[in-house]
Amino acid sequence: MDAVIMAGGQGLRLxxxxxxxxxxxxxxxxxxxxxxxxxxxxxDKIYVTVSPSxxxxxxxxxxxxxxxxxxxxTAGDNYVGDMVYAVESAGIKGPVMVIMSDLxxxxxxxxxxxxxxxxxxxxxxxxxxxPISLCKEIGMRPDTVFNWEGELIVPAGINILDAEDINEEQDYHNYLLTVPEVALNVNTAKDLKHCKELLLKRQGSDHRSC
Ligand SMILES: Nc1nc2c(ncn2[C@@H]2O[C@H](COP(=O)(O)OP(=O)(O)O)[C@@H](O)[C@H]2O)c(=O)[nH]1
Ligand SMILES: [Mg+2]
Incomplete structure (x- = not known):
């Protein structure tokens, strides 16, 4: 499937x-x-949405x-509107992964x-x-929280949609992943520092396994 990276936000918190x-x-x-x-x-193909920001x-x-x-x-003032515009103007067919640039x-x-x-x-x-418990564990402050069948869950900013029906409400599945790599997006300077530490740790273990 093709992918669209959303990268037109203002990044004010960082x-x-x-x-x-x-x-x-x-x-x-x-x-x-x-x-x-x-x-x-x-x-397959990767597209990036940018904006005046x-x-x-x-x-x-x-x-x-x-x-x-x-x-x-894209205009950069409406996440969903920009996503629909990008999928349509790229002429994407079939399923498309829409993902944030700050992961x-x-x-x-x-x-x-x-x-x-x-x-x-x-x-x-x-x-x-x-799960919100994972965000708390890693010190990540969630933007949005949903109550899903009694469990508090946080969107990771990764969605797969049917590109041909991108303008319509689509029947969806919630996929819960208890993985810090998905929970940690960079919104603040503290998040950036946290990612740096984890990447250095990852590089260290990569070296050891060589
Ligand atoms: N094209 C586009 N991208 C957006 C928009 N809002 C947010 N994004 C992108 O979506 C991702 C998540 O945004 P978020 O962290 O909530 O916003 P930020 O802190 O303002 O960057 C980032 O990669 C942003 O660049 C929008 O209105 N249009
Ligand atoms: Mg973010």
Whole structure:
């Protein structure tokens, strides 16, 4: 399936300018998500939505990916409206993964496992959630909380939808993943520091396993 990365937000809570371009261990935040999607077996084309709030993101992406990751200009004032516009203007068919640009810990294995869960769920759309208890455990302050059959869950910013019905309300499955890499999105300077620590730990264990 194709993927659309949402990268047109204002990033006010981080307060470091254009959030997708903020460097984390010498790599722009958005590149972590693009790299994971590119390595995933089940992702085809990747698009990035930018907006007047993220005027330099297109250049950063062109420089890093030689023009193979197209950007789509959106208004940047309405997440859902921009997502619908992007899916329609890219002419995407079939299921599409819509993912936020501020999830630097996401891996290609997680992306593929989410797609596998979608393939097995039997619904046209699927939203990934994490339990609020996990957010509390890792010190992540949730933006939004839903009560789902008595359990408090937090949207992870990863959704799979049927692109051909993108303007319609779609029957959905809630996929609950108790995984810190999915729960940790970078909204504040504290989140950025936390991601840096976890990435350094990951790099350390990668080295040891070599
Ligand atoms: N195109 C587009 N992207 C958005 C919009 N709002 C948020 N995003 C992106 O969606 C992701 C999640 O946004 P969030 O963390 O809530 O907002 P932020 O703190 O303002 O960046 C980020 O990658 C944002 O760049 C929007 O209205 N339009
Ligand atoms: Mg966020």
């Amino acid at each position: 307060g470091m300018g254009e959030k997708p371009c903020v460097e984390l261990l010498n790599k722009p935040l958005i590149c972590y998500v693009i790299d994971a999607l590119e390595k995933a077996d089940h992702i 993220t005027p330099n993101t297109e250049d950063v992406i062109d420089r890093c990916y030689d023009g193979r990751v197209p950007t789509i200009n 630097p810990l996401i891996t290609h294995e997680l992306i593929d496992s989410i797609i596998m869960a979608y393939d097995n769920c039997g619904k046209p759309s699927m939203s990934v959630f994490v």
